[in-house]
Amino acid sequence: MTTPLKILAINGSERDGNTSDVLRHAAAVAAARGVEWETIDLRDIRMSRCGPCGDCNDRPVPCALEDGVPGVIRKMVAADGIVFAAPVHGFGTASLMQTFIERAGVGYLRFDRPLSNKVAGVISLARRYSAGEVWAQLTVNALLNRMIVVGSGFPATVHALHRGDALKDDEGLTNVRRLIDRMTDMMELLDEHRSLTGRDNLLAAREVNERIGLALNETGPSAAGEAAPDAAAPAADEQPSDELWARL
Incomplete structure (x- = not known):
């Protein structure tokens, strides 16, 4: 029996609100395609901010801070695809997601880029402003980690203000659905290629x-x-x- 493909979603919102609603919508799309889905809510993870040590660019070993970040990294490495989802706060990325990408990137991922060739998707939520800027930041972060970024035609940005508004943004939800469908298509294509060639490192870094x-x-x-x-x-x-x- 073939192991089902899996998408891990990283939710950078501080509350169970519109971002969670959108990710539940995305999970239903994935389930319809036979893809396993897991959401990690960063608000439930014990996560320290980067400390004053300042040796991240020199140290040859992972971050010394002891918290829940390594466990999240383990799940990311085990997944076939990763969705980064965050709301706009103060015209920028919500602080939980910002802290996470800083800690994960320089503390763990920079050594050998273990997310290379995993499929990435990005979802941002906003009242109206800066959704594109947050989407772009998270997309560049995925590219930095040598992931294969899949789009949905239009960026998967969803507009919402009050709780429940995200589920009223039909165009935004359509782009989320397209994103998850295309991520699934790409994961299936890569999985088939690996099976046919026996190669796991499809796009080897030099x-x-x-x-x-x-x-x-x-x-x-x-x-x-x-x-x-x-x-x-x-x-x-x-x-x-x-x-x-x-x-x-």
Whole structure:
């Protein structure tokens, strides 16, 4: 029996409101396609803000803060597709989602980009303003993690003010449905390709950590005019250790 495909949704809202309603709508679309769905509400996760240590760009091991973020990362790595959903607060991304993408990205995902080739979708909610800006920020974050971003024609932005308004935005919900359908199509296509070719790393990255070799980060021989190491071959001390994900 074939293992069903799975989408994990990350809900960046502080309350069970319009964003949750939209994700329940999306879950129903996924269920109709035979896709498993799980929503993680960041409001229920014990999550610390980035601390004052300031060594994120240098440390060769995951973040030292102990909270619920590693558990969320584990579920993201195990999923076939990930939906990032957040409301607009103060003309920007809601603080829970902002904190999460900061902690997850620099604390765990930057080492070897474990979300590479997973299918990503983005949903943003707003009263009226800045829905596109939040959608764009979360989309760029997915691209940073080398995910395959699927669209719905128009961005999946939903307009709502009071609780229940999101379910009245027919055009927004149509774009959400199209997004989930297209994510499912892409996940099925990738799964079929993996089965036929036996290749899991479909779009292999040429380096483990894309920061290596950037002039901004050069502190070694190349800064003095000597030959820089091949960017495709990370230095030994930059290679992820076997224990890298032991804490996840």
